[in-house]
Amino acid sequence: MDADRLIYTVIRKRYRIVRFLGSGAFGDTYLAEDLDLPSYPKCVVKQLKPKTSEQEVLLVARRLFESEAEFLYRLGQLSKQIPKLFAHFEENDEFYLVQEFVDGDNLAAEIIPGNKWSEGEVIKLLQEILEVLAVVHQQNIIHRDIKPQNLMRRREDGKIVLIDFGAVKEIKGLAANIQGQVTSTIVIGSNGYMPNEQANSKPRLCSDIYAVGVIGIQALTGKLPKDFQEDPSNGEIIWRNEANVSNKLANVLTKMVRYNFSQRYQTASEALQALNSISPVLSKSITWWKFPYRRKVLVVTGVGAGMLVLASFTLLSIKTTENFTQLPCDAEPSLFSLPALPDEAYTMHIDGSKYHGYLVQNQKLTGKGTLLFKSGNRYDGELKNGQRDGCGRYSFLAETISHQYYIGQYVNDKPEGRGRLRWKNGNEYRGDFKDGKCEGYGVFEFANGSSKSGVWQKGNLLAEKIISCD
Template sequence: MPQPGDILRNHYKIIKILGSGGFGDTYLAQDIDLPGQPKCVVKHLKPNSDPAVLQIVRRLFDSEAQVLYKLGNDSDQIPRLFAHFEENGEFYLVQEFVDGVDLSHEIIPGEKLTEIAVTKLLQEILEILAVVHKKNIIHRDIKPQNLMRRRQDGKIVLIDFGAVKEVNTMTVNTQGQTSFSVAIGSLGYMPSEQAAGQPKLSSDVYAVGMLGIQALTGLQPNELPKDPTDGEVIWRNLANVTEKLADVLNKMVSDYFRDRYLSAVEALAAITSLQPQQRQVTPTVPIPQPQQRQVPPPPPSATPTKIITPSWSRRKIIKTVGFAGAGLGLAIVVPRLSQSNSVPITPFRIPSSSLQTFQFETVTVDAKGKITNRRNEEARYFTEDLGNGVSLEMVQIPGGTFTMGSPETEKDRESDESLQRQVTVPGFFMGKYEITQAQYQAIMGTNPANFKGEKRPVEQVSWDDAVEFCEKLSQKTGKTYRLPSEAEWEYACRAGTTTPFYFGETITPDLVNYGGNNPYGSAPKGEYRQQTTNVGIFPPNSFGLYDMCGNIWEWCQDVHNNSYQGAPTDGSAWLIGSDNNIRLLRGGSWFSDAWACRSDARLRYARANRNISFGFRVVAVAVA
């Protein structure tokens, strides 16, 4: 163990020890080879001494050091790594010294910060963490002590990445398999999946959320009570805070990782959206890619009750007050009769002479994403004039019977995609594209979208916004427009296919706008655009519908249920469920991993929620 006065590698003179723990020791040192002998920080990591481990540890240490070199070059709010080396089987990192104090001097036990102060603090932290998450790197140890307020400029600096600490906890069993004996992180800030040794980007989001709640309540994270039924943090009654910020924090600290913002970029967008003067700021990362990204002022809040909020379509629904999407606030909305209570709608007739035909090319890919087939197809449609040169193209979808849901063998399937069953869907007309910003502006007179562009899909619309659009469109045209039922949506998306995607076994960013860093199956990684794209630039499915995979999640009529047990088999919407506020979205988005773009993937969200990856397309109940 180095002592004050010791010189490492004839270069770094130890001044004093700064801290010590199970992972090693940290020292303040001087670089005696440089003019002025500037200060630096030396981290001494003491790995398992088992000889079988050292070679693997050495590779891991070098790899993680390269990450730190790059991060320090990417941001002045991450300490630069000057050197890394090994001596006598022990490992050393030499980093930039940050002259400042950590956030434990601002977040003090028993003292509550104001909402304005906490919102600003969260934004500062998430801006740095977004840089890290953009490179798909997990910090693993976000807490006040690892966030330094630099004296020079008052900026927050993110220190002490937990990944490097793995070298201290690696073991190798008799079969040569490696494992880590200790979960990296700090109690109270570490969510369950991280404690189990499977950290995600959203694990860091959880830690930042807990830090925010700590600042608002004056309580340490391990002092906060949790709901014994679902593990959710109970804190709302301990702080004086608006529903908008509470919703964001609740989503950040959801017990299940897929129910949170998936990265710091998405969380940053949600926090930024709470500050109207920064509405037009576009995120640069996943979230993000909600990710991930801000929004118009949220709808008025009502007195909150415990409602069921969204999940990224994993195994459970989390109970929290309100929503934490990139928009928002909670609005308790009176159900609209035409959608919520399933009033029968009489189809209108479209004369065959009014239908036009368009040609298009579809493609099929193999499991590696290589195009194996191209087909020329055609479909019929009619055009609705919305005024001012804006039109809406509605494609004829023939009726038929299909198998709804996913087989148990499908990769990354969810339990709520069961049970598979035969559903017969009558014919209908569906929007050729997702509703664009120009179309939404023509009907609603506003454009709430974050990623501006007349031909881009409108986003940041709630289920109720989409329903209102359909009602106003119906009034304008004299025809009946509505959201699709889930069965109609999946039937139209599949377009006769039974594979996970209508393109085949997988997708690629050449075919779909999604988070290309996270492919499906054997497909390679590809471009992650970090925003919506104009509708119609990717190949359609065999019905002539564009962007049914990716770009934006699309609202459906249905109330969420945990499985298809008891669901209608006639193509109609399922409007009976445990909570009328929870509605379904389909299709994945620009921010989604590939698995979420599958034809059968489902996303449940509170109907009042707005998000920069949420939009819709419409259905016309018409016969030709």
């Protein structure tokens, strides 16, 4: 059946499916709402269905499902950087996991082909990954599918969250042969990040270490794993000549990705200890804020009175582009092309504002239309119950206003979500908004092409109050 068949249905009389998120070797993933809790918080529902419904297969699937659910529940209790397991159940010979929803972007939004990271950035990233992976390895559990897409940068605090453990994916590939023996027909892992022993269905803890090392080399070289060259004599990855990196880090990465698993670091804790031994100076003198948008802010300790002063910003040469961050409203250009006004107009407020569009739902404005304000400003976009709600473009046409336009999401008549705010002087902010102000991750790009990025709060860039969205 089509993956969208569950949309708007309620499973287990509690979880309402609202959106299809993706499909993989393990099954389908959906965004859902928990109807048993106030405000219907979001959660993730993963549906797993064996290839066949033979009783032998279902018995093995049920046993594997229970075992893996126990692992996931335990891991979620041990670390805030592993999604919590809220529920697991079986309906109509299909298995479901309900997990914590992680609001953020995966590392594929950070590690972009063609962009080479600095050594300091890579060390910090590897430390972040290995810290959470160490919790998993301490339980003697192998993730089996470490890759950028399974590492989320949580929007709330910028921490790495490890998702999509590979073990439970075996359920999808279970099948019985003619002798009635049940085995898994799929290899768990992803090409490029999966070492030789894992491809032969003999994964070890150090198989995860190989994948983390590949991610580090990928960030340093700006190349995808499929483009890595290998030494035909021993299967080792050839990469050292393509990165500007110290021998210390190069030696650590080389050991992480050894073809022979016995020559690698055997656990995440062991690899983390090796990394920490080469980075104490970096960690003491520099505070890094890492974001999904590949910008960085550098702060050092100043002299006198114990005050922190901003010493410098390291700016990437890459300019902010349309794909800098996914702005959902950019995908609807027809909404913001300032079309000709519809024939009918309705007076909205006593100030003389006009609405051009269609009145629906008991004479409350809901749908798409155009608002013309007495000030001269104009809104083109979506409305709900008389308020701007959804995607829209607000054009500041009055000469006395310094802004040029805002394109993005609205909630309750205010910018909220992701959007783009542009000034008439050429400056531009792209990122998160809340209650009408820059709030969350974002980049402020100046008209001269330079930019500064970080976490914004109430319209100001943290650690530098000079930069403001107001």
